Amino acid sequence: MKSSERLEQAIKKLYVAFHNDTLHPECCKSCAVGNICDTSESWKYLTDTHGSLELNYIGTVHQRFGRKMNGYAPKELLQIEAVFLEGCxxxxxxxxxxxxxxxxxxxxVLFNGLSATVAFLCQLDGISNVMDYSKLFEFENNKPKHELTFA
Structure with missing residues (x-):
């Protein structure tokens, strides 16, 4: 199954932040959602508390108007951040x-948070977790069930 543009962009941004040491769970510009939103803090105004799943008035208005930030609805952004924080x-x-x-x-700590985040991003897009390699180790009659392929 092909991944969406928003998923690919989000994973690229998180990858760069992780490897450039610009990922910090407690900073609204450097956390998972801050990086997905191009190191902007504008997403923090959707809720009153970092890590909350509750939209405030501004977040609710944006959600009802169907607005998106880099492809993600306000409610999805709050969920993504909560998953990242809990994973950390x-x-x-x-x-x-x-x-x-x-x-x-x-x-x-950051890898654990990102692993949970990527799994959730894939779930939002209705695709299999791109970080799940468990299928590679499934076997039947002492032979691999799936071939290792590189795209």
């Missing part, structure tokens, strides 16, 4: 006493 080890929404990872920019 946060409890959401982020408030003063929320559970946080000891080192939020640790590559393993």
């Amino acid at each position: 080890g946060y409890s959401v929404p982020l408030i003063r006493n929320s559970k946080r990872p000891e080192n939020p920019t640790d590559k393993e």
